Amino acid sequence: ADGDGRIIARRRFKTPRVEKALRRSLVEAFRGLMEEAGVGRLDSVGVASIGPLSMKEGVILGAPNLGMERIDVAGAIREFHSGPLVMLNDCNAAVLGERLYGAGQGVDNLAYLTISTGIGCGAIVNGKLLFGKDGNAAEAGHVVVDYKLRVRCGCGGYGHWEALCSGKGLLNLAKLVTGRRRWRTAQQLFEAAEKHRDRQARLVLREAARINAAGMAAIINNFDPELLTIGGGVALNHRELVIEWALRSLSRYVLNRMPRITPTPLGEEAPLLGAVAAAVNPPEEAVVLR
Incomplete structure (x- = not known):
């Protein structure tokens, strides 16, 4: 998305059930999107994630619906991005998206x-x-x-x-x-x-x-x-x-x-739009990882 929150490229992939494969898919998706959008560097990243999570570490802690104990999302993102990162529970992102766009x-x-x-x-x-x-x-x-x-x-x-x-x-x-x-x-x-x-x-x-x-x-x-x-x-x-x-x-x-x-009038977009909003203008209560 651009600095005004407009989505310019997107990608969907099936969620792997093994952390190593999930991290690899996440990195490949990001790099593919950056190439598609013609972007060499990201200003910031916002993540809307299933929980429970540790917002301060950028880690999903025991995702019951994925069958994994710990998923280091921030670690995967750090492979291609060293700037600000905001990670939100998907429903926290969704209510933020609803307030701003819905x-x-x-x-x-x-x-x-x-x-x-x-x-x-x-x-x-x-x-x-x-x-x-x-x-x-x-x-x-x-x-x-x-x-x-x-x-x-x-x-x-x-x-x-x-x-x-x-x-x-x-x-x-x-x-x-x-x-x-x-x-x-x-x-x-x-x-x-x-x-x-x-x-x-x-x-x-x-x-x-x-x-x-x-x-x-x-x-x-x-x-x-x-x-x-x-x-x-x-x-x-x-x-x-x-x-x-x-x-x-x-x-x-x-x-x-x-x-x-x-x-919601936003359908499946609410968490995605909230993640974009958090990346562009993080809520004051959010933890921004740097």
Whole structure:
């Protein structure tokens, strides 16, 4: 991207499941983009990353959805860039992108929720992006929504929202509700509910909607946003069954004044745009690695 935040080149690649291969793919992608854009040197780099992470080290610490213990992102980037580097949790980047380029323009209190392969959240309170000590504040996907702790989350904890309602977690919920594994993927579950009006599939998704409502309420009650935007492939590709069904139950759980709630207009771009914004003009609370 250029200094005004305009994206001038992009590249997508499948994420390797081995750290050495991932670092190599990352370096190759950056170098390819620089060549494509005709750029010999980068002024700064912004990274929107899955978590949990250490913002101060530029390292992903145990990525449950990738099956790796530690990923040294900053180390890979230092192979071709010695200047400023800002690394954000992807949902923190997304809420920053939402505020600058999306539905949150001019809003000082907002939260961004993603329901996708995992579940995550980023929050801006009184105009400031919340980070926490390591950059992992607002990890709403790991709020406990099942006090019986029947399902283990990919992070190792039990009863987490992500373990039951993310793209991967819905299959765990389906087994709890129906007593067996009827569907191999979340997409099969949604197809059964949407195309075939399968009663059990819809029963699973109604239970998911109640859990999603409880999770959304935790975000609203904790961060008191004026605006809550929702992204992620699971939510955006199945808006009625995920977003609209959850909103039907939401008022039962919310203490604070209800915010405006809307799907993000940025689609998958929100974290990317937030990373660009952080590179061009880092938030004052961010750690800039040099």
